[in-house]
Amino acid sequence: MTGAIFYATKSGATEGVAKYIARNIGAETINLDKDPNADLSKYDRVILGSGVYLHKVPKTVSDFATKYADLMPKVSLYLVCAFKDEEGDEQLQRISSELGVGYGVYFNNPRRMMGMEGSKLELFIEHLNNGK
Numbered sequence: 001m002t003g004a005i006f007y008a009t010k011s012g013a014t015e016g017v018a019k020y021i022a023r024n025i026g027a028e029t030i031n032l033d034k035d036p037n038a039d040l041s042k043y044d045r046v047i048l049g050s051g052v053y054l055h056k057v058p059k060t061v062s063d064f065a066t067k068y069a070d071l072m073p074k075v076s077l078y079l080v081c082a083f084k085d086e087e088g089d090e091q092l093q094r095i096s097s098e099l100g101v102g103y104g105v106y107f108n109n110p111r112r113m114m115g116m117e118g119s120k121l122e123l124f125i126e127h128l129n130n131g132k
Contacts, residue, residue: 003027007049052081065099071078084108
């Protein structure tokens, strides 16, 4: 199975998460800011990662989701955002719906979750490795 993590980042946190997940699931990473015309159709497993800025994902991410709208229900999404708890859940639900993804999760301060057993990040990686 060939997998890729497509992501956009401003501060570098989303990129750090993309590379961490990629190492743990055996996928390549593609920065949409550098390659906005990247082709997801050649991958069996696709993860989309984005930071959230002023309650929105960057235009490169929304344009990518629009371009591949028919494939988005098979895509897993992760968001790196400032919100957590109820606000984070609401933001994830709204953005997931806007992008049309099938599964999503958000991380608040993901660097602290790396390698921490039972953290939301490690559970997401487990989910991806189980092929769900």
